[in-house]
Amino acid sequence: MSDDQTGMKKGLTRYGDDAFSLFLRKAFIKAMGYTDDALNRPIIGIADTFSGYNACHKTVPDLIEAVKRGVMLAGGLPVEFPTISIHESFAHPTSMFLRNLMSMDTEEMIRAQPMDAVVLIGGCDKTVPALLMGAASANVPAIVCVTGPMGTGSHKGERLGACTDCRRMWGKFRAGEIDEAEIEDISSKLVPTAGTCGVMGTASTMALMTEAMGMMLPGGAAIPAWASDRLRHAEETGTRAVALAKEKVTPDQIITQAALNNAMKTLLAIGGSTNGIVHMAAVAGRLGLNVDLDAFDTMGRDVPMLVDLKPNGSYYMEDLWKAGGLTTILREIEDLLDLDCPTVSGKTLGENLAAMAPGWQQDVVRPRGNPLFSKGSMAVLRGNLAPNGAVLKQSAADQGLLVHEGRAVVFENLEDLAERIDSADLDVTADDVLVLRNIGPKGAPGMPEAGYIPIPKKLASQGVKDMVRISDGRMSGTAFGTIILHVSPEAADGGPLALVQTGDRIRLDTPNRSLTLLVDDTEMTARRAAWTPPPAHKGSGRGYLKLYLDTVTQAEDGADFDFLQATGDS
Ligand code: FES
Numbered sequence: 146m147s148d149d150q151t152g153m154k155k156g157l158t159r160y161g162d163d164a165f166s167l168f169l170r171k172a173f174i175k176a177m178g179y180t181d182d183a184l185n186r187p188i189i190g191i192a193d194t195f196s197g198y199n200a201c202h203k204t205v206p207d208l209i210e211a212v213k214r215g216v217m218l219a220g221g222l223p224v225e226f227p228t229i230s231i232h233e234s235f236a237h238p239t240s241m242f243l244r245n246l247m248s249m250d251t252e253e254m255i256r257a258q259p260m261d262a263v264v265l266i267g268g269c270d271k272t273v274p275a276l277l278m279g280a281a282s283a284n285v286p287a288i289v290c291v292t293g294p295m296g297t298g299s300h301k302g303e304r305l306g307a308c309t310d311c312r313r314m315w316g317k318f319r320a321g322e323i324d325e326a327e328i329e330d331i332s333s334k335l336v337p338t339a340g341t342c343g344v345m346g347t348a349s350t351m352a353l354m355t356e357a358m359g360m361m362l363p364g365g366a367a368i369p370a371w372a373s374d375r376l377r378h379a380e381e382t383g384t385r386a387v388a389l390a391k392e393k394v395t396p397d398q399i400i401t402q403a404a405l406n407n408a409m410k411t412l413l414a415i416g417g418s419t420n421g422i423v424h425m426a427a428v429a430g431r432l433g434l435n436v437d438l439d440a441f442d443t444m445g446r447d448v449p450m451l452v453d454l455k456p457n458g459s460y461y462m463e464d465l466w467k468a469g470g471l472t473t474i475l476r477e478i479e480d481l482l483d484l485d486c487p488t489v490s491g492k493t494l495g496e497n498l499a500a501m502a503p504g505w506q507q508d509v510v511r512p513r514g515n516p517l518f519s520k521g522s523m524a525v526l527r528g529n530l531a532p533n534g535a536v537l538k539q540s541a542a543d544q545g546l547l548v549h550e551g552r553a554v555v556f557e558n559l560e561d562l563a564e565r566i567d568s569a570d571l572d573v574t575a576d577d578v579l580v581l582r583n584i585g586p587k588g589a590p591g592m593p594e595a596g597y598i599p600i601p602k603k604l605a606s607q608g609v610k611d612m613v614r615i616s617d618g619r620m621s622g623t624a625f626g627t628i629i630l631h632v633s634p635e636a637a638d639g640g641p642l643a644l645v646q647t648g649d650r651i652r653l654d655t656p657n658r659s660l661t662l663l664v665d666d667t668e669m670t671a672r673r674a675a676w677t678p679p680p681a682h683k684g685s686g687r688g689y690l691k692l693y694l695d696t697v698t699q700a701e702d703g704a705d706f707d708f709l710q711a712t713g714d715s
Pocket of ligand 1: 201232233234268269270307308340341342346348
């Protein structure tokens with residue numbers, strides 16, 4: 146915080162006369178109709194991420210009203226303010242390109258405006274990490290309230306939900322199993338309500354990790370967007386924000402290394418999105434902490450995957466809510482967690498779990514003794530193709546491909562992929578390894594979720610459902626397959642992925658955590674000497690794109706901007 150003042154006196158605009166600054170500030174805010182009594186209360190900012198482009202945030206106005214009610218019941222003054230809102234399907238070139246911008250906007254708006262605590266309302270994939278990153282850097286008392294998952298739809302009696310079923314149905318369409326009229330009809334059924342994707346995608350993953358980390362009130366992650374419980378949770382969040390303001394509990398007291406470890410264990414137990422690793426690394430970096438990929442891989446040997454949600458399993462988020470939400474999951478791995486971590490509820494994680502209702506018979510969260518996947522849902526791979534690491538969500542892979550050697554079929558970039566992947570002339574077999582490069586943080590740019598390389602049409606129509614696929618990009622948490630992601634360093638930065646040629650042999654050995662390009666060192670040295678970086682992106686000489694390309698870090702550092710990471714002087 147820039148000073149130790151509170152309420153309206155906090156962070157005064159600099160006119161060289163603080164008394165005048167306060168006088169002027171009050172004069173303007175009184176135009177909103179506030180009394181002096183209201184203006185003397187603790188001020189709770191509410192980050193408003195409503196946008197007409199963002200159906201995942203359609204309910205934000207209702208949530209704001211509920212948060213305000215909670216703030217006022219506790220004697221505070223709620224003041225909402227806008228921040229950037231990002232929806233996955235409405236962000237060009239990709240939402241990840243804008244996550245850091247949203248985090249900067251959030252940080253600076255929290256810092257610039259008088260608020261004693263802030264309620265962060267987000268939901269869609271990049272919004273929760275961006276809000277957490279910004280709040281961690283601003284370090285004003287903060288609490289997260291998510292919009293909650295959407296409900297499920299139905300098509301010809303089959304239950305549907307975004308977005309695992311979006312991909313599954315699109316795969317059927319590509320394979321010629323359903324026609325154009327039917328896929329059009331399905332597009333009206335996939336997103337039947339407001340709210341975030343109803344499977345274990347990035348939004349669900351981030352919501353559950355945020356609750357596990359202690360930045361959300363217990364039980365908040367899984368409540369559907371359509372449930373009245375969601376509004377009650379928002380009201381309680383507002384009430385609690387006033388207490389956080391009075392107690393001066395800042396994010397750095399909640400987001401500790403132990404809390405991050407709890408979140409990473411949760412990620413493994415839920416079989417969450419691989420994006421959770423990147424986002425949590427970025428949040429950690431804001432506080433001078435880190436997500437150690439090798440430690441994460443080691444955790445995976447103890448934490449089995451327990452949650453039977455798509456894309457790993459068969460249920461949806463509304464089913465997880467009915468099964469007790471995160472509490473049911475954490476109780477299964479309680480002995481592996483640091484239960485002493487403080488949370489925004491004012492109690493420790495262990496106290497929160499003890500205070501929740503006892504569990505009941507359900508089949509969405511498996512007991513430890515009967516996991517959905519016993520080996521750790523994600524594996525961190527290393528080798529000459531990924532010296533700084535790569536990630537494979539092995540729980541969503543064809544188990545027969547986890548140890549595989551094949552011939553590389555290389556796509557230079559997204560344009561090359563689009564041009565050739567469905568060509569009848571593409572020289573490819575089901576045993577080959579598809580390689581897509583230049584889709585990393587700098588490459589695409591923005592590290593798009595294009596790592597889910599489609600099965601070439603000629604193979605898809607023969608019934609091929611999975612192949613080993615490798616890229617320096619990301620993948621939606623709603624996707625599935627033997628897909629190796631986040632290869633680092635990325636190709637555009639001169640990583641070894643840039644040197645792979647079609648016809649090379651690549652070996653994946655997941656049990657031994659290795660990813661190897663079977664090309665000898667002499668040949669690799671020659672290829673490196675001949676390598677030239679890809680052409681500069683159009684428009685990269687100025688503006689946000691220039692800032693992004695000049696300062697974005699690699700996946701293992703969260704793809705945050707280097708200058709946004711903690712330096713110890715803020
Ligand atoms: Fe918003 Fe999936 S598109 S959560």
